[in-house]
């Protein structure tokens with residue numbers, strides 16, 4: 001019966017496919033060496049078979065310490081850069097609704113129009129000036145925005161200057177793209193961390209393509225004044241450099257302002273600035289992997305292509321969650337900042353009370369970067385604090401520059417944990 005209804009040509013094709021499938025299955029059950037007895041045996045692939053840009057990407061110095069203490073019962077983890085609040089329900093509900101509505105398909109590379117409009121609305125509310133929707137490009141994280149920004153402007157033979165200590169992913173992203181990250185050490189003094197503009201200017205060479213400026217900064221909390229930003233912009237204009245402006249902690253300032261000073265306050269329409277942003281921190285969405293790049297609208301097609309050939313876009317349900325966060329998240333953001341301000345005070349006062357810590361309270365972000373007198377090796381000290389205090393801190397050495405003796409503590413956490421962590425740290429520090 002079946003025979004009569006299937007044309008001869010189709011029968012031939014089916015027989016051929018059956019034979020091919022059998023021979024594939026048969027081959028997969030015989031030892032590798034005899035699959036092709038006439039070819040020389042292959043040696044196992046090693047790092048030398050890979051691109052140097054890939055193999056030279058460094059392992060994270062923070063993860064190194066995290067791995068040491070990850071499974072310790074009762075450890076208070078203040079080592080990674082995220083708060084302990086989970087994403088609020090009004091955000092997760094938007095994602096759930098989107099999934100229930102069947103929004104499970106491919107989508108716009110630049111981001112769904114509704115999210116790009118929400119970003120423009122948010123931007124106008126926070127920065128006080130209307131911006132074109134066409135400047136906003138949705139990315140799979142702040143990290144992907146960094147990656148895209150670097151890819152757009154720096155490659156083999158190019159240098160990018162970074163004030164250090166700095167979030168290590170900048171340097172690594174620059175290296176993965178074949179360019180060279182050049183650290184410009186910041187100064188640690190009684191007034192906290194400062195950037196020497198002359199030192200930054202002196203580091204510019206004919207190879208320099210860009211300045212990567214993160215303010216408020218991870219790990220130090222350094223927050224550039226409007227005048228400093230104007231000075232950096234003048235330097236960039238003088239040499240025709242790009243600025244990668246990572247302002248993801250811009251809302252975490254503790255002087256009562258709505259936000260930190262921004263390059264938006266001093267730039268004009270022709271400046272070469274790429275803004276890196278993320279949903280991760282303000283709205284407690286680190287696990288969602290969504291951020292955005294703000295760039296001159298005329299590069300829309302270039303950015304669309306780079307997204308097409310990497311992630312091909314961000315999930316629509318995650319984008320719906322981001323719209324809810326941007327449009328309805330102001331009171332949650334204020335709550336987080338208030339909580340972090342109190343957390344900062346608990347931590348700074350508690351550590352300074354030991355008499356062996358003198359770093360002033362940071363102006364922005366949610367990290368305290370401090371050195372304990374009598375210690376020099378931050379990795380060894382961070383390991384000791386895991387073992388003896390059961391508190392996890394990030395070693396300053398992971399951030400480069402002059403921070404090698406310091407430690408980074410994330411204070412965006414519940415206050416009883418912070419009080420307990422400080423009591424434990426005080427006991428170990430007293431013994432130094």
Ligand SMILES: Cc1ncc(COP(=O)(O)O)c(C=O)c1O
Nearest residue numbers: 081141142143167218278280291
């Ligand atoms: C300075 C800085 N920029 C960008 C990011 C990227 O954040 P995400 O990839 O979670 O969006 C981080 C994360 O810690 C950061 O500290």
